[in-house]
Amino acid sequence: MLKKSRLFTPGPTPLQPAVQEALARPILHHRTDEFRAVFKECTAGLKQFLKTDDEVLILSCSGTGGMEAALVSVLSPGDAMLALVAGNFGERWAAIGRAHGMAVTVLEAEWGDAVPAERVAEALDRDPRIRGVFVQLSESSTGAAHDVEAIARVTRGRKDTVLVVDAISGAGAMRLETAAWGVDVVVVGSQKALALPPGLAFVSMSSRAWAAAERAETPRFYFDLARERKAQAAGESAFTPAISSVVALRAALAFVASMGGVDELVRNAGVLGASTRAAAQALGLPLVAPRAHGDALTALYAPSGVESGAIVKALKAEFASTVAGGQGKLKGQILRIAHLGYYDATDILGLLATLEIVLRRLGHRFDLGAGLAAAEAEYLRLTP
Amino acid sequence: MLKKSRLFTPGPTPLQPAVQEALARPILHHRTDEFRAVFKECTAGLKQFLKTDDEVLILSCSGTGGMEAALVSVLSPGDAMLALVAGNFGERWAAIGRAHGMAVTVLEAEWGDAVPAERVAEALDRDPRIRGVFVQLSESSTGAAHDVEAIARVTRGRKDTVLVVDAISGAGAMRLETAAWGVDVVVVGSQKALALPPGLAFVSMSSRAWAAAERAETPRFYFDLARERKAQAAGESAFTPAISSVVALRAALAFVASMGGVDELVRNAGVLGASTRAAAQALGLPLVAPRAHGDALTALYAPSGVESGAIVKALKAEFASTVAGGQGKLKGQILRIAHLGYYDATDILGLLATLEIVLRRLGHRFDLGAGLAAAEAEYLRLTP
Numbered sequence: 001m002l003k004k005s006r007l008f009t010p011g012p013t014p015l016q017p018a019v020q021e022a023l024a025r026p027i028l029h030h031r032t033d034e035f036r037a038v039f040k041e042c043t044a045g046l047k048q049f050l051k052t053d054d055e056v057l058i059l060s061c062s063g064t065g066g067m068e069a070a071l072v073s074v075l076s077p078g079d080a081m082l083a084l085v086a087g088n089f090g091e092r093w094a095a096i097g098r099a100h101g102m103a104v105t106v107l108e109a110e111w112g113d114a115v116p117a118e119r120v121a122e123a124l125d126r127d128p129r130i131r132g133v134f135v136q137l138s139e140s141s142t143g144a145a146h147d148v149e150a151i152a153r154v155t156r157g158r159k160d161t162v163l164v165v166d167a168i169s170g171a172g173a174m175r176l177e178t179a180a181w182g183v184d185v186v187v188v189g190s191q192k193a194l195a196l197p198p199g200l201a202f203v204s205m206s207s208r209a210w211a212a213a214e215r216a217e218t219p220r221f222y223f224d225l226a227r228e229r230k231a232q233a234a235g236e237s238a239f240t241p242a243i244s245s246v247v248a249l250r251a252a253l254a255f256v257a258s259m260g261g262v263d264e265l266v267r268n269a270g271v272l273g274a275s276t277r278a279a280a281q282a283l284g285l286p287l288v289a290p291r292a293h294g295d296a297l298t299a300l301y302a303p304s305g306v307e308s309g310a311i312v313k314a315l316k317a318e319f320a321s322t323v324a325g326g327q328g329k330l331k332g333q334i335l336r337i338a339h340l341g342y343y344d345a346t347d348i349l350g351l352l353a354t355l356e357i358v359l360r361r362l363g364h365r366f367d368l369g370a371g372l373a374a375a376e377a378e379y380l381r382l383t384p
Numbered sequence: 385m386l387k388k389s390r391l392f393t394p395g396p397t398p399l400q401p402a403v404q405e406a407l408a409r410p411i412l413h414h415r416t417d418e419f420r421a422v423f424k425e426c427t428a429g430l431k432q433f434l435k436t437d438d439e440v441l442i443l444s445c446s447g448t449g450g451m452e453a454a455l456v457s458v459l460s461p462g463d464a465m466l467a468l469v470a471g472n473f474g475e476r477w478a479a480i481g482r483a484h485g486m487a488v489t490v491l492e493a494e495w496g497d498a499v500p501a502e503r504v505a506e507a508l509d510r511d512p513r514i515r516g517v518f519v520q521l522s523e524s525s526t527g528a529a530h531d532v533e534a535i536a537r538v539t540r541g542r543k544d545t546v547l548v549v550d551a552i553s554g555a556g557a558m559r560l561e562t563a564a565w566g567v568d569v570v571v572v573g574s575q576k577a578l579a580l581p582p583g584l585a586f587v588s589m590s591s592r593a594w595a596a597a598e599r600a601e602t603p604r605f606y607f608d609l610a611r612e613r614k615a616q617a618a619g620e621s622a623f624t625p626a627i628s629s630v631v632a633l634r635a636a637l638a639f640v641a642s643m644g645g646v647d648e649l650v651r652n653a654g655v656l657g658a659s660t661r662a663a664a665q666a667l668g669l670p671l672v673a674p675r676a677h678g679d680a681l682t683a684l685y686a687p688s689g690v691e692s693g694a695i696v697k698a699l700k701a702e703f704a705s706t707v708a709g710g711q712g713k714l715k716g717q718i719l720r721i722a723h724l725g726y727y728d729a730t731d732i733l734g735l736l737a738t739l740e741i742v743l744r745r746l747g748h749r750f751d752l753g754a755g756l757a758a759a760e761a762e763y764l765r766l767t768p
Contacts, residue, residue: 001729001767002643002652023407192447259386268386297501319730344386345741346703350734357729357760367761373753383385 003320008351010140010169010297010324011063013341016255022248023092023197024042031241038250043232045253046202049194049262050171051184052178058206058234058249060242063168063189066201068096069223070185071134071165072213077101080129084115084151086292088141088328089166093134100218106191107131111329112142112299114292117150124158131212133163136295137170141327143287143336145174145294146266149181156182162212168192168201170246172262173269173296173340184209190245192296193265194252195342197243205229253301269295272339272348278378279352281373283359296340299322301333303364314358321351345379386644387704391743392735394553394681395447397725404747406632407581414627421736422634426614429637430586433578433646434555434570436562438589441612442633444626445550447518447573449570450585452480453607454548455518456568457592460601461485464513466549468535469497471524476516480524484602489514495714496683498676501534508542508638508659515596517547517574520696521554524678527671527713527720529558531676540566546596552576554583557653557680557724568593574629577649577680579726581642589613655681655766656723656732659759663736666758667743667750672718679725682709685717687748692719705735733759755766 007014008175015023039058046056050165060064071093075081081102083094097104107123109115115135123131133155135146135147148165155163161182167176172193173185178186182205192202204214205225213226223237231238256265273295280287280300288299302308308325309332315321336353349372356371387447391398399407408496412419423442432442455477459465467478470493482486491507493499498518510515516538519530532549539547546568551560555570556577562570567590574584580658589597589609597610606623614624640649657679663683664671672683686692692709693716699705708720721735740755 001655002649002726003728003731004728008728026607217420240749265386271385317730320651321730342386344388344703345736346388346390346705346738349737353733353737353756353760354730356756356763360760360764367757369757371753372737372740372756373751376737376744376752380741380744 004297006321008321008323010336010338010340011189012191012198013195013338015070015197016342017198018251018253018255020249021163023244023245027243028247030241031236035243038247039232039235042246042249042253045250047256049253049256050176050178050188050204051180051262052204054178054204054206055229055232057225057232057236058241058246059201059203059228060199060239061201061236062198063187063201064092065223065349066168066187066189066203066280067316069201069225070187070203072100072218072220072223073098073225074162074164074185074209074214074216075102075132076215076217078103078125079131080105081132081134082107082120082123084120084133084135084146085109085112086136086142086144086146087111087139088137089139093166095363097134102246108117112144112285112292113138114144114146116145116168117154120151121154124154124161129183130161130230133161135165136167137167138174138294140297141330142170142289143294143299144292145170145288148176148183152181152231159208162209169340170294170295172256172265174267174294178204190249193340194249196245196248196252199245200249206331269339271379272343272345273298274382275331275375275378276337276339276348279375283356283366284302288330288362297336299334299336301361306362306364308333310362311335311355311358314361317355318358319354321354349375391709392705392721394720394722394724395573395583396575397579397722398727399487399581399614400726402635402639403580403632406469406635407628409631411627412631415620419627422631423616423619424625426630426633426637427504429634429641430681431560433640434560434562434572434588434638435564435646436588438562438588439591439613439616440586441609441616441628442621442625443585443587443612444583444621445585446582447571447585448476449607450571450573450587451476451550453481453585454571454587455610456484456600456602456604456607457544457546457609458569458596458600459484459486460517462487463515464511465516465518466491466504466507467495468504468517468519468528468530470498470520470526470528471495471510471523473520473523477550481518496528496673496676498523498528498530500631501531501538504535505538507511508538508545514545519549521551521560522558524553524681525714526673527678527681527683528673528676529554531569532560532567532587536565536567546593551726553680554678555556555647556640556680559650571589577724578633579681580629580710583629586632595744604724617729617765642659653709653723655763656729657768659762660721660723660732662762663755663759667740667755672714681722683718683720687743690743690746690748692717694746697721698745699738702742705738709754759763
């Protein structure tokens, strides 16, 4: 049987065709007016994407590089910081902080849950020296979402504490009102909702964040955001940018605009996520994050008696579809299906049908078509 | 909502990615050893694709051009010919014959049926002057298939009558044993099972067909297959070929070989077709060709109370999926879903799920998921 390779992983996500076309073009030189114009279009588009008038800087690195750039730019060694850890990526905030000598306090949630804003308020009351709160909008290892709006209500009144949000996989898949909520720093990666290859990170910085950056003494060079701020105001990056990726970013942002803007992309992921959750319930696959789920991805336990790894392998072997398995302590227990980025209903419904076929082959008992019936009904309910 | 443009039409079909890559390469010159090597690889691959040792000529024209080239090469003006007409494309054989002054006898089948081999035998017995029998393997306007194997049993014993098969949409989607069955001329188009853009046609010619070509006096120049035969033996075409398309053809043939050959591509279409027919039955959409269906495509009547044009429009508007409507006398009455070429189970199951959503919106009453349940069950039955 013919099989098309398809990624349903929460990054990298499938490339948008206009992105592919842009990547295939002859390269520009980056110290030219032509490229500066592209760069400026991109930073303007990223502001709309993140709903902020703050500067959004374009860095040539992965999302983790963006996280590190954000952290070293707002803290000094020895500074107290709060890391909200609800999964594998939350642990990364703590690890980056420790690598740079910060005094890291961890607020942990059970994997599948999120850390509530009240616990953040309590922690900040307990230790007023905390200079930064670091959190994921979407925790990709569990599919859980933090209530960044509520957490920002806690942080925005404390003038010496900035809120730094890893929205690498959340931005463009879930609501994020950077300016309206008062989020100080947002980090995004290119290979997520924007449907680009990995290689670019985007960091927005509020005036509070820039004030923190002026004070921050953590040694930094490539990730010196103040240096980038100056260069990028003129449409250049301080160091050689990933030129083709920037040209492709312009195409990606134009695609989002053509859809009706980021809200429509968020709505798309919301409908696909809800349809997937409905199918999962009908098929007896428990959600990993039933109370705190986001829409960037859906993480599911295998039904009893079936190995999740066997499902992942069978989808790949029989249909060439790649879903993600578990990370960290959920390794081997779950599967994760992405909704962020360039997916449409036909993609997700097709995947769910092949998931039914695979589950049937693995001996799971359910009515064939039950998951599709539930997913279609949910789709119809949400798109009247 | 995000929508990806998808073609489910029986030509053009989606491009295979290696074809897209090949088309994007810098162009070669066609009077070079490099291109001659590509050309020869293609003719060798086409022989495997059509299961014959006969020469297969590559023409730069659409499938209709290939049909005309075949007809003018084996008949002289005034010659008697038999056109088997089971739909829109059968009528084309008659029209081309009349345009060149042939004495055309039409054997008609109801649309949705095929002309049986016995009627061909009777017609040839009745009129021994008939020099050519012209037929479609797959009649794309109805989804019906002719029993070319049985028809070839009738023609291959009559030394002055050649069998010319339009396999434009049938080859690579349905069984075709050119040599073993004794088919004299086969015509194929590039934009069908081979997943190339339109622009190339392929014509295989048996020794009986070449003998007819020597006698044939129909005026011809661009479509002079004897001239092409001579040029193509040396890896060149008589006139400037569609160079990039030929380079892409090599990639397309390599893809078919990597799947396990044309039989596997045929099996793929067979499973997708059977799954689609199972879904159609479960959803109450009558087949246009219930007795004579092929696997290149499935043609369906709308359920009672629903306009087929409304289904076609809604699939396009809501999901950006293009299925074909009806042609000729079936215009406005049916929809046609392609299986030939670069489609996999995820594609077809995804389309069927969106078809359910659209049917529900249009007021058709059925159990959501019923079509998917039937399609998945049929898929499981056929791929144990």
